Amino acid sequence: MLQVQEVGYGYGHRSWWRSRSESDFVLKRVSFELESACCLGLLGTSGAGKSTLGRVVLGLQKPHQGQVLFEGRDLYAAGGRLRKTLRREVQVVFQDCHSSVNPLMTADQIIGEPLRNYERLSARELKRRTGELLEQVGLSIDDGSKRPDQFSGGQLQRINIARAIALRPKLIVLDEPVSSLDRMHQSLILDLLAELKASLGVSYLFITHDIQAAMTLCDRVAVMDRGEIVHLTDSPDSLRDSGQTAVRDLIEAVLPEHPADRLTLF
Amino acid sequence: MRETNVLEVRGLRVGLKAGEPAELLQSVGLSLGRGRVLGIVGESGSGKSLTCSAILGLLDTRSMTVEGSIRLNGRELTDLPGRALRRIRGKEIGCIMQNPMNAFTPVYTVGSQFVETLRTHSRLSKAQAREQAVRSLESVNLPEPDKIMKRYPHQLSGGMLQRVMIAICLCLRPDLVIADEPTTALDAVNQLQVLRELERLKTECGTSVLLVSHDLGVIAQMADEVAVMRKGEIVEYAGVHELFDDPKHEYTRMLLQARPRIGKEA
Numbered sequence: 463m464l465q466v467q468e469v470g471y472g473y474g475h476r477s478w479w480r481s482r483s484e485s486d487f488v489l490k491r492v493s494f495e496l497e498s499a500c501c502l503g504l505l506g507t508s509g510a511g512k513s514t515l516g517r518v519v520l521g522l523q524k525p526h527q528g529q530v531l532f533e534g535r536d537l538y539a540a541g542g543r544l545r546k547t548l549r550r551e552v553q554v555v556f557q558d559c560h561s562s563v564n565p566l567m568t569a570d571q572i573i574g575e576p577l578r579n580y581e582r583l584s585a586r587e588l589k590r591r592t593g594e595l596l597e598q599v600g601l602s603i604d605d606g607s608k609r610p611d612q613f614s615g616g617q618l619q620r621i622n623i624a625r626a627i628a629l630r631p632k633l634i635v636l637d638e639p640v641s642s643l644d645r646m647h648q649s650l651i652l653d654l655l656a657e658l659k660a661s662l663g664v665s666y667l668f669i670t671h672d673i674q675a676a677m678t679l680c681d682r683v684a685v686m687d688r689g690e691i692v693h694l695t696d697s698p699d700s701l702r703d704s705g706q707t708a709v710r711d712l713i714e715a716v717l718p719e720h721p722a723d724r725l726t727l728f
Numbered sequence: 729m730r731e732t733n734v735l736e737v738r739g740l741r742v743g744l745k746a747g748e749p750a751e752l753l754q755s756v757g758l759s760l761g762r763g764r765v766l767g768i769v770g771e772s773g774s775g776k777s778l779t780c781s782a783i784l785g786l787l788d789t790r791s792m793t794v795e796g797s798i799r800l801n802g803r804e805l806t807d808l809p810g811r812a813l814r815r816i817r818g819k820e821i822g823c824i825m826q827n828p829m830n831a832f833t834p835v836y837t838v839g840s841q842f843v844e845t846l847r848t849h850s851r852l853s854k855a856q857a858r859e860q861a862v863r864s865l866e867s868v869n870l871p872e873p874d875k876i877m878k879r880y881p882h883q884l885s886g887g888m889l890q891r892v893m894i895a896i897c898l899c900l901r902p903d904l905v906i907a908d909e910p911t912t913a914l915d916a917v918n919q920l921q922v923l924r925e926l927e928r929l930k931t932e933c934g935t936s937v938l939l940v941s942h943d944l945g946v947i948a949q950m951a952d953e954v955a956v957m958r959k960g961e962i963v964e965y966a967g968v969h970e971l972f973d974d975p976k977h978e979y980t981r982m983l984l985q986a987r988p989r990i991g992k993e994a
Contacts, residue, residue, distance in 0.1 A: 507916075507917045508886070508887070508915045508918065509885065561813055614772060633804075642912075644772060644942035646982070646983065646986035649756060649986055671915035671917075672916065692879070711917050712916055712917065714920075715917045716916065716917035716945075717920075717943070717945030717946060718945065718948050719944075719945065719948060720972050721948045721969050722969070723948075724948070724949055725949060727927045727928075
């Protein structure tokens with residue numbers, strides 16, 4: 463469904479006397495494929511290029527090398543109407559749930575916005591659809607009239623998820639959707655995401671630095687380190703046996719579940 | 729007996745003045761011995777950070793009522809005037825905030841803020857303070873401390889800034905460090921490094937740490953005693969081994985079960 467081919471991306475200026483060299487690139491010839499109804503985890507430390515890759519896949523940043531194909535069509539070559547339909551198929555949930563909603567809009571308006579943009583619905587029909595979506599993500603219809611400051615982080619993230627699934631997309635990019643939540647809400651949101659994936663048949667590109675979350679939700683995991691995919695596996699459980707240093711560092715940094723298993727810090 | 733504890737909080741109550749009288753903290757009591765780590769856990773909104781602000785004397789007494797006693801090394805903090813409190817903050821109580829980006833001023837270099845803090849609390853010349861700052865940055869394993877001194881906060885990563893903050897604490901050698909979610913914004917690898925530096929601060933300077941976190945992994949790794957908070961109250965207060973082996977309160981049990989585990993069975 464999604465093919466990312468040899469994508470390179472670099473930040474910073476390029477000017478006439480200095481072309482962008484390979485060392486400026488935060489993504490270095492990254493390639494992977496994603497089938498439908500599959501969850502691919504992108505795992506790595508901060509600065510590995512996970513989020514940049516996510517933004518490239520979303521169509522927000524044009525890569526300087528390579529191309530992104532969505533169902534065989536080049537995401538960045540598409541214009542006009544085709545671009546609009548492609549946009550509809552790829553949705554996103556960001557880490558910071560507060561800054562991804564307009565504080566002046568009610569939950570109904572937030573969730574209804576993509577529907578208003580893409581479908582001609584009567585006011586009553588719109589209300590019904592947003593109500594359904596709210597219930598689908600575990601909130602109640604009455605929550606629809608509330609504004610973002612009346613929700614907790616976990617509830618707000620549910621609203622973001624409802625907005626993402628409103629148009630029945632084929633792919634959702636989840637950019638650290640649970641990192642800012644506490645452990646209890648993390649596992650509740652992960653459960654919800656797994657449930658939605660099963661019921662809607664949607665694919666996820668799940669960006670995270672939490673190896674435990676990746677192992678819980680993902681079917682395949684790609685480990686990124688300094689702009690490259692260093693490890694790609696079909697069974698997340700085999701991550702533990704990987705010899706890659708990037709993977710080992712992440713595993714060794716998992717904190718103990720019990721004070722008796724404390725790590726020796728120095 | 730009482731004087732041996734670095735921090736002794738008794739019957740701390742915080743309420744709102746405006747509108748309907750609301751109790752935000754209900755009779756919170758804590759005690760923390762020298763070189764010990766007290767963990768405070770609880771979900772968002774349970775009053776963890778409010779307790780920290782109250783101890784630091786940062787609550788706005790025009791809109792909030794603060795009652796109870798807070799003793800630092802046997803000295804009552806609640807009656808102290810603002811001037812004396814300012815001398816204590818930083819020098820005797822160090823503080824490591826959740827969001828390191830907000831803890832620094834974006835318009836000055838990290839070095840100038842470091843030097844300013846050192847010179848407010850001790851009689852040092854600029855050159856001496858500078859030298860001490862560089863040595864301190866070196867000791868928290870930051871690469872090229874001379875360069876970091878000249879950087880602005882946005883040029884450093886969250887983990888690096890957090891370590892700069894710990895470096896400031898190392899210099900001033902406070903008796904008590906309040907670490908309010910020090911690793912929540914960081915990825916697993918950086919989290920481990922920050923915890924390592926905190927551990928060092930504790931063993932090398934004999935500093936006591938009040939560690940607020942919603943991550944039970946962090947608590948299991950670091951804490952000696954744990955206070956579980958919920959809705960402005962401490963519902964359980966126990967040694968860390970006792971709490972993990974035999975949680976007494978219903979809520980604690982729920983928190984312990986909510987942790988995602990490696991593998992699919994969770």
